[in-house]
């Protein structure tokens with residue numbers, strides 16, 4: 001043996017690592033700029049300075065991440081893996097600077113480069129690894145878990161291309177790829193030593209061991225590697241840094257080599273592409289994408305890699321003894337997207353770790369917890385049995401076995417009721433049988449939760465009622481929340497400072513404290529300051545709208561905003577009808593009581609969603625007509641902000657006066673934009689849907705502009721719904737429809753909006769646009785009056801922020817922690 005191999009390694013341990021604190025920040029920035037990145041011109045692009053600063057901050061995150069890990073290893077407790085196909089993180093720099101309390105140092109350091117923190121931060125691409133609410137919720141949850149010091153690790157996919165970028169051309173949405181990694185992603189650190197191997201295709205062989213026990217071997221598979229990239233998640237001023245582990249797919253080496261040696265170079269390269277395809281692109285939330293094989297591959301890839309990761313860690317610490325595994329691990333499934341994890345955990349425990357079925361099922365059903373995020377039938381995932389049997393043959397066998405045992409339980413509960421067995425089966429029968437993923441998630445989990453009170457009621461009373469009857473104890477509600485760090489402290493620093501001047505800064509980490517600001521809602525001087533902050537924020541949005549849309553907004557007018565994914569149930573169409581109604585009034589000279597307003601709409605339509613795209617086009621055509629009409633200018637300005645994303649919302653929500661939350665009752669599971677607006681002092685006009693109900697209760701019914709049908713009236717309304725009659729009997733709506741139908745907004749494109757007109761007039765219109773029009777207009781008129789009284793409106797605004805305490809994701813996560821995860825109190 002060589003001499004050197006006997007030597008004890010004397011490399012410094014982590015405790016003795018180089019000094020990393022505020023005092024060395026300036027030096028580190030310079031070092032990264034000059035040496036890591038090899039730059040020397042101070043005037044060089046902001047991008048390099050951003051990278052140097054990100055690396056400087058990352059050093060500090062890495063140090064804390066290590067300490068966090070070390071401390072947890074010293075006293076192990078139960079930990080949570082949050083499994084999600086989406087993490088909509090947005091930008092990381094500003095958030096890290098805030099949470100590490102480095103703002104003053106960083107501002108000082110970048111001054112040397114003749115620029116500002118804000119300018120440098122603009123160089124960062126949004127990490128847009130999510131569609132909307134569900135993905136952003138996962139990001140807010142990670143922030144809250146780290147802030148509360150909870151041992152929670154996020155597991156997701158490192159998509160090469162995130163949510164598509166949207167531009168507007170001739171009023172139409174055009175999609176562009178989001179190549180967010182092109183200029184590098186300085187926050188991530190890869191851990192190739194933790195690479196996992198994922199199986200696809202192949203077949204299952206059964207053999208008996210010498211004790212007569214049956215074993216299943218999934219063989220002849222085509223394997224793909226999962227390589228982890230770790231992104232640090234800092235808690236707010238508490239030294240904790242958690243991890244978000246994102247998996248990238250890569251081809252295995254031997255796979256390439258064997259084909260290569262057989263002379264099939266091109267085939268080998270093609271297969272490499274196939275493997276790398278898995279994490280290439282985030283699927284848009286689009287029912288036309290349902291059933292796509294690549295999406296199922298992504299789901300299994302994430303689930304298998306993450307579970308293998310956790311099991312490998314367990315085995316490293318405990319060997320093959322899984323008796324205490326369930327005591328130390330929880331898996332939270334973010335919707336059904338990772339629900340194949342239920343079957344995969346069974347496979348890993350039974351096939352790869354030799355547990356018997358019952359022991360494995362005991363562990364699975366004590367570690368899995370499922371969150372539902374939608375009641376829309378088209379969003380409930382089903383996968384064809386034939387696809388499953390080809391792509392994941394062993395998983396299908398396991399699902400059948402779970403189902404057989406489950407149906408025995410159903411038969412015990414409802415003896416002789418075959419219909420029950422059919423309706424609750426994990427397999428939907430028919431010409432093309434399907435696996436019902438939500439049912440798999442429910443059967444395999446100890447907890448099933450909805451995301452707002454009404455949503456959970458509708459789940460237990462409707463969609464999942466049979467399961468609720470069988471296992472009422474599994475079901476619970478966890479009303480969503482958003483992180484007050486990003487959605488108030490970071491995005492609205494002026495308001496944060498004003499709040500701080502009155503009630504101190506405790507609220508940033510203890511958001512229930514925000515209620516203390518209520519004391520000042522009648523204080524004139526405070527109101528003046530509040531209003532002045534709002535005006536500043538509005539000016540920033542004016543600049544953004546001018547630059548992005550070429551439309552002049554005016555801070556003196558009311559800012560009326562609806563930003564969210566474009567979907568019929570969210571009823572951007574109702575908003576447009578109101579805009580047309582206002583325009584009609586202006587054209588008729590009926591402007592006596594009209595409050596001047598700027599209407600802003602933003603959001604992406606799924607690329608295959610025809611109606612959503614047509615709604616964008618209609619809004620843009622209406623905007624064009626209004627903005628070019630000098631009559632309208634003093635009263636109404638209308639703009640569609642292209643490419644709505646997390647960073648845009650950081651400018652939009654602090655500047656908004658009126659928050660539009662106008663979905664058809666029963667359709668929006670919770671909503672979270674509603675909470676961001678509320679925190680920033682916007683007043684809501686909304687239906688009794690999702691978390692709007694709780695928002696209205698919190699702020700007081702007199703401080704919320706309610707309209708629309710109630711959820712318990714819907715069945716009766718739908719059964720006799722006659723939109724044409726409603727239109728006929730409502731002169732305002734009649735005029736709006738006439739203007740729309742006259743082709744006024746599509747002079748050169750006859751018939752363009754016919755599908756929209758037809759949908760409003762359709763007695764089967766699920767979204768009840770015509771039904772709610774009248775009450776919407778009435779509520780808008782109340783808004784106008786309220787806004788005209790500046791003092792009254794400012795009071796409303798203060799009251800909204802003051803009442804937003806319960807919509808912090810810290811509250812939500814504490815509830816998950818205590819009621820589902822049962823984590824030790826930190």
Ligand code: 26V
Pocket residue numbers: 131132133134135137283284285286287289290295335373374379451480668669670671672690
């Ligand atoms: C479905 C699909 C199907 C095709 C492939 C891609 C894809 C991606 C996502 C989805 C389901 C999305 C469900 C969802 O986003 N729900 C939203 O969750 C928010 C957080 O709980 C909630 O505030 C919103 O009300 C709810 O719509």
